[in-house]
Amino acid sequence: MVSEKMHGAGDRPDWIQRLIAYCARNWLLTLIVVAAATAWGWRSLDGAPLDAIPDLSPVQVIVFTDWPGRSPDLVEDQITYPLVTSMLAAPNVESVRGQSFMGLSFVYVVFEGGTDIYWARSRVLEYLNSASKDLPEGVNPTLGPDATGVGWVYQYALKDTSGNQNLAELRSIQDFNIRYALEAVDGVAEVASVGGYEKEYQVNVDPNKLASQGFSLDQVIEAVRESNNDVGGRVLEVSGHEHFIRGRGYVKSVDDLKHVVLGTGPGGTPVTLDQVADIHLGPAMRRGQADLNGDGLTVGGTVVMRYGENALDVIDRVKQRLDEVRASLPEGVEIVPVYDRSSLIERAIDTLKRILTEEMLIVSVVLLVFLLHLRSALVAVITLPIAVLLAFIPMYYQGLTANIMSLGGIAVAIGAMVDAAIVIIDNIHKRLAAWQSGEAPPEELAKSRTAVIIEGMQEVGPSIFFSLLIIAVSFLPVFALEGSEGRLFKPLAYTKTYSMFFAALLSVTLVPALAVLLIRGKIRGDKSRLNRGLQRAYMPVVRAAVHARWLVIGLAAAALVATVPVYQQLGSEFMPPLNEGSILYMPTALPGMSIEQANQTIQTMDRRLKEFPEVKRVFGKVGRASTATDPAPLNMFEINIMLEPKDRWREGMTWDKLIQEMDQAMDFAGMPNIWWMPIQTRTEMLATGIRSSLGIKVLGPDLKKIESTGIAIEQALQEDPRTAQYTRSAFAERTTGGYFLDFIVDRAAAARYGLNVGDVQDVIVAAMGGRAVSQTVEGRERYDILVRYARGFRDDIQSLKRTLVTTADGAQIPISQVADIEFTTGPPSIRDENGQLAGYVNVDVKSEIGIVDYVAKAKQVVADQVDIPPGYRLEWAGKFKYYQRAAARLQILVPLTIGLIFFMLFMHRGSLVETAIIMLSLPFSLVGSIWLLWALGYKLSVAVAVGIIAVSGLAVELGLLMMVYLDLSWLRYRNEGLIHSHTDLIAAIEVGATHRIRPMLMTGLALFMGLIPIMLSHGSGAEMMKRIAAPMLGGVASALVMVLIVFPVIFSFWRGRGLSREADTESGTTRPGGHRDA
Template identity: 35%
Template sequence: MLNKIIRYFLENRVITILILVLVVVWGISTSPFNWHGGIIPRNPIPVDAIPDIGDNQQIVATEWMGRSPKDIQDQITYPLTTSLLGIPGVKSIRSSSMFGMSFIYIIFDDNIEFYWSRSRILEKLNSLPPGTLPEGVQPALGPDATALGQIYWYTLEGRDPATGKPTGGWNAEELRTIQDYYVKYSLSAAEGVSEVASAGGFVKEYQVELNPDAMRAFNVSVMDIMGAIKKSNLDIGAETMEINKVEYLIHGLGYIKDVSDLEKAVVTVRDGVPVRISDVAFVNIGPGTRRGGLDKEGVEAVGGVVIARYGSNPLEVINNVKDKIKEMAPGLPQKTLPDGTVSKITVVPFYDRTGLIKETIGTLETSLSHEILICIIVIIVLVLNLRASVVIASMLPIAVLSTFIIMRYTGIAANIVALSGIAIAIGVMVDVGVVFVESIIRYMEMPENRGIRKGKAMVNLIYKAVSEVSGAIATAMITTIVSFLPVFAMEAQEGKMFSPLAYTKTYALASAFVLGLILLPTLSYILFSVRIDSKRIRKVLNYILIAAGVLLSVLYSNIPALGLTAVGLNNLLAHRWKKPGISNYINIGIALVVATYFLAEEWLPMGPQKGIIVNLLFVTGCIAIILALLWLLVIYYERILRWCLNNRWKFMLLPIATILCGILIWKRIGQEFMPSLNEGSFLLMPTSMPHTGIEQNLNYIEALDKRLAAIPEVETAIGKWGRVNSALDPAPAQMFENTINYRPEYILNEDGKRERFKVNRKGEYLLRNGGTYNPADGFRLIPADSLIPDRKGDYFRQWRPEIKNTDDIWQQIVNVTHLPGLTSAPKLQPIEARLVMLSTGMRAPMGLKIYGPDLETIEQSGKAIEQALKDVPSVIPSSVFYDRAVGAPYLEIKLNRDNMARYGVNVEDLQEILSAAVGGMILTKTVEGRERFPVRLRYARELRDNPEALSMLLVPTATGAQIPLKELADIEYARGAQMIQSENTFLVGYVIFDKKQGKAEVDVVKEATKVIEGKIQNGELKLTKGVSYKFAGNYEQQERATARLMIVVPLALLIVLLVLYFQFKTLTASLIHFSGVFVAFAGGFILLWLYGQDWFMNFSLAGVNMRDLFQMHTINLSVAVWVGFIALFGVATDDGVLMGTYIHHVFLEKDPQTRHAIREAVVTAGLKRVRPAAMTTATTLIALLPVLTSTGKGADIMVPMAIPTFGGMLIQSMTMFVVPVFQCWWREGLLKKEEKARNAAENSSPGK
């Protein structure tokens, strides 16, 4: 089958070229990168920073304002939870009851369709039995979005339309009104938006404040005033009237339009005189009660958050939102201030995921381009044939474009993980081309084929060469793909995170293999058969090369373009060389220099500040060292292999010792769930005490933002206290969220790539105002628009010299945010925090859940465990905090039922009066154009702001008399719940903590478990009967993922072994070729261990520490690292398969019958395979160097995946000796058995 495909496309080269053009155009069209394809229409893959790894979750939110958490829990949360538990596919239900709000989180199995689950919830809510919930309470299903949906946060600010500078001039009430009734609805209309939630400011209210003295004088009750307000706000329609043959619509206008309309409403009539509301109450406009707000760098702000719909393309949604903002901007209100300044409402974003997405995708784009450049360099060096190098190198971009096409039409979004699948597949993709082309070159160099370069003979030559190795490559590809089955078998968060990688890696390998069969033979035929025999044409072409090189270098100041000139000159002078091959080698050298220069200029591993020469030397050195070692291996391979064959036991000590070291390290290495992605922002989430009031919370948030904004590396600091008006934000008023956007290390352009700026010969940056800035004279922040962009300039660093990484910035944040009365906060980022909070209920990635019969018991145990955890050596003591559930101060009004009976007052009437007069009751809403404002009734503040005034509240009796509240109830201070958490109806409390730097999550939890259990056993820690606890968060996820991997990884290895068995037909041969997996496994773990050793690579070159350059620190065994190992297993098997295939072919050809002949056959096969094996190892190792030094967004996930592959491939070269040694051992054993059998047969024959 494969041979037929190869021959068909090789003989029909026009079809092949058309397929090539189609793939290139289609691939550019679907590419996720911001390529400008000219006339090619764009239909890009959906793009995001990371996959949506949140739970399959729906939220039911219920508002019952003014009610305590206990009332919410008993009357709303508990009955709703018990009703929702029976929905099909529900895995668990968590709930949170707080002041005035209930949130219920229904987690479904991952196989339940998102919108199907929403319809089932709505069915259940609509069919609740009467009386399940209090009258007038209506639960609502949250937005059709996930934890990753919050993609765009903004504030509304008054700014000068001409200069864009802040002007102010708008109060919090005006801004909130504009947000609620203009901006919110405009942005909600953008395609892909699920919800726009408002935050900050004051909701405008008409407030009717009762005057008890006037009420007593007019003998008017609260109920009378309530009725009057409700009846004073009504428009009606009374059909139509025809006058003079014209139809008029009758419209009765009765809506409240201003304060005077409300004041004139009639309550009753006394002695023929109307008693108006203005006679018994004061009417004014004021702010509504709020449970959340925004602060921008110490100033109260108003804004909102845009939430993307489930399954939408985040980048596309953000662009749609920005288009809407541009569209509505001219129509936003503006005013002229007293000083003549014009202040126009402007939407100012403070969290925009566009930057993160573009930087993350940019990191991957850069890594891919670096890998392709490196592969080109390695191929040129190892093949020493420019034509062959072009054939192999051209396969990479075409295979990547093919992968984009498949991703686009299989629904795989482009994100850091999906594109990493392509990045880690590059080495294997190159191997396909290397093996095919190396086989073609080998055939061309055979004596009988030296004159063949064109026609049918060339077609047959290429066909034989490619078909000879196609079966082995197919097996190698299958084993590589099969080795990724464990990733497909992952579940929950890790499955959602890494399954895109498994798909894209599979797509990339399949594309490379198919293109290797279809396209590579045709390209090889074209490039190897092209010969320009006319000296005149060659001379003209060389002159064109010389002119093009000079022209390009002058026009674009591009030094590498002179490489074209050098090639042209060398070709013109080729006749002067005594040996004919010298000119070719010079061209190869020129190509190497140009490619290496390009790589060094783009990669800059030593840093931009070191200049191109230092970076070029470092890049050249890295490549030269690896290639030199592998070339030495190729040169001395025969000698080393013969020694290994003659000293098998001595040699086997090396791989055995390596494997034992790997196993020992594996057993001792720390474990964690997943490395966090650098989002370019931090989210600081401290909390205040449960009794803290709103005024103090405002002071806290203002102080935090001012301190954070003073850090030079911080670009903006926006603080939120409490919650925004969305079901996705279940925060109490005592919780703070400070979004801290720090500046990227270097100024970036709009595509997320570092931008260069003009410098003079002294290294000083030239400014637009004519000045200069020298970083050596001291750190200064220079805005990007003050610098002059220059493609040949230097990158501009925005961090102080002492700030080396984001951990240093976080430490600066921690240092300035210690405030009395505030708890510490774990290190979190916006996306990470949303995922953690909505998936676990906790505000930290590590924590402990405590279950108990009641809140007091849970509180007591939680505080005890909090103290115990502070003694755990690997835990940061200041990070340990039990989220207080009890501790909010209450004023409890205890009704005296005997006195109430005596005065004829029932409970419902009294409670309604209390609710209206003290808390305030919204009775109606005004209709003012598109704006709607509530009308609230309550007592004046001075009559309800202390217990004594409250006790004098007048209550009407059955006789019409009014008596003070103190005659009917007692007012007492009490301590109660601030928030009530539950899981599957059982009460729960959370203790959160954070681990020390370099510690593994699993090790920390094991140590914490040991400390807690030890304290329980010695009586130091006492837990109340009925209390249980368990560790949750990332640890829980890691335990589940590890348990799954321990099943599926061995299963995948077994499947790989079966594939090998189908190829080689014997179990022994399959095990021999499988042996490389164990060696590579050990190499990966050894490198992981070395990364955590302070002495390893701890030296400097040109002032740059190598540990810092390669970001060497303790790497724990996470799911990302396991994915790296799984990728390694497939690659490690490939060399063994190809080596075994060559040995098998040699044995079929020679059929050795002596020990010496067997060893010679093994050596012959090994010598055939050693060069392509060295090439594949070199490309894999060197291609990973840019990934290992990458520091951009997304590197946090790529690096842990790359380390096992790099370490494994370093050691895996041993397979080039292990497989031949085992093969020789096995075949010699078979020969001995045959000799014994033959001798036994001869001895037992009748003639003996």
């Protein structure tokens, strides 16, 4: 929207006037340049990467370390803690989190926003190199894939319908066929496997037989290693041919291992491995399992996309490769997709495409109805799609993906994009109508049609530049957002600004060229039937408002006051949930659950969920997949529920109702339910470690106190009436709830046998846990060879006490002579936050309350009921933290931005009073925004704040436009000496307001109607866009009412100072130019 400035031409930017004249006179060159730019924009659109939402995850590098068999506290002390403390000193590091499991260490190094991911990975490698001296021998940390928290773009399961493939064979197909085929696809960082059985050659030694033959476990290990190898002997020339010499010795089967010779026995005969051990193929230790639809355990795969790739293209390439791989699979083996991000992306993009198309059509109809001149309407309409295409050029080179937010920025700008063209065309019509009717000044009548059109555009063209500044400045607070909220809303701010910039640029380049070409024929201007009807309808409204001005002011003030309690009733949330078309159900059991119990539980859960008619497919995972991006313990379940399209749901079924029914059906003792979305969950889990909408971190020096404090918080939130009604579940991690069997070495006793602690511990590692001593090479496949005691010698306490230890002189003694054995409890996993021990309380909050409001209640409950020990502290984490950070930043930036807009208006208008009046449109736009939010049941959120910020610039523009029209009319009356009383002033106000009702309504309705398709949309991303559009829709409506009714009243107060109440003429007030008002 633009404004006419009442100053002289000398005050206007000459370069804009010259540009308008040049483009109008050189229309062919202008059209060629615009066409070339449009083609560039189309190419940028075609090459723009597509995704559902912006990547909200921070710049993060994962350090993964595998140290098999070691307890979590040992992993924490010797690996995780040294790595966390060393990474804290790396440049640009924001925070470092660590997590230690049995045999596994995860360290998450989070960098400041804007850090290049590969620069960050290089820095981590540097600090890993310096930290390696503090790590145990043989431990080699590795970096996780160069992917982000939303890198899990595709998941599939293997299903055998023939019954010929067992879980071990399915896992081998996944690991050595499908996985490598997919990892070769461009854009794939990693393919993670989960479920099934990893094959393993297991040498289960009988210690009694071994002792009777006079051998030790170390000798068995060494013999297996030496019996699994190929060697080379250079070359041999035979009959003119060069023959490579090879010594073939790889183990190919169980029989090969059975014939491994340990040495000679007491009788001098060779002793083979099968004489002292049971050798067979078996499953490796499992820390994760998968199920499909509750029909039985299966094998799954997860495709992790590389950082910065086009998600839709990567998924399409993965699907093409899977089609190729299917032909090589054994008969009956099927690949079943269980999560496909591309469907979400396509639904979201289709929703925005439909909205954009509908908006363009509606705005076009509005223009055509008001202008009643097809070719003139085309001038404005043509600029819309061209400006949209041009906006994709900077998007493409900036690396922005086309997603809900970036396309949403264009969608909310559509109505405003034609404002400049509207005012230009309206002014052209006004000048041409006067020129055609002969009412223009003599010097004007002597000019050509083209000259009149050019001057009509030059008269208002410079103000377009100022309007662009107002809109851009009003969005400065959005550009200043940081963290997840910045990554979410900055794309919208960029694309809205780009769209407005190119729309304004086209209004002074393409519009002049098209205007000269298309605006021909009879122009009715203000004399059209529609315009006269609008003036007749609006005139008594203005007259009544000005005559009853104190009543109008009172009603306006009452509307402002009445809005305050409505505002206070609105809840608060970070952002509305994005309907991804899938649900992620994540219950958590207490530590200590066995893999068999976990298998039974997940199959039961999947079967129950599959019974819902809205559910298409269920893929359950317990524990972790083989990737550094999945730090899930064995007691954590993740069930991906793929839903049917909404039109197949039961009548009356909603998202919240479905979650409620599922929550009631999934009632497992000791396993609180958490319901979320796949993308949101992955983002939060990797960014903060929290896997629910709210997390409370308890930090301190002792895990036992951390656990007790967390349990107290859990109970308080579930039992206190202030929070219980809003808490779906609360679960404090049991940081000391793991079960352990400790071998405590008696150093004095061990010394009597010539043993060190390490000698005894080596036996514990090898005999009980087993040691992968070698690896078979079977074509492309690789399988470990594990040596350990047979199950009968390690499945009860008495058998373990008889475990043999070889002394310094070669004798073998029971381990019970040098170590005590006892059952204890300890940490099943350990969390580390910037070097401090931590425990999490995960809270799933019902949708009836905003997360910010819930946190306020929860903090009060915790303060009243939970005693935090000295030296311990709480850190509240989750989405509400993003809201608080954004709110705190906006509380500073929004007033500064309003001040900057005020200053710009003052510099433009030159009057403090006039600027203050124009700024009144801001609070009145809030009236409509807040009431509409309340009526729709929307909570305050960052999305709503963005909508309010967006409408602020539009409201100021509406106020500015009305003020200009009123001021111009008042100046004309004053300069002709026609204002002597309030009656004369009222006449001037009526003329100024009513004669420009068409451009005012045209711009207002273009803004208002352009937002209607967003509010009526249903689909992926629609809820997010509605939160942005709703305050804009309500704000434009209330601001338009305010400037059309209240502004004339305020203007009468301002300009009426010192005037008498009676008119100086008997029959009416004369208008400028000799016309008289009745």
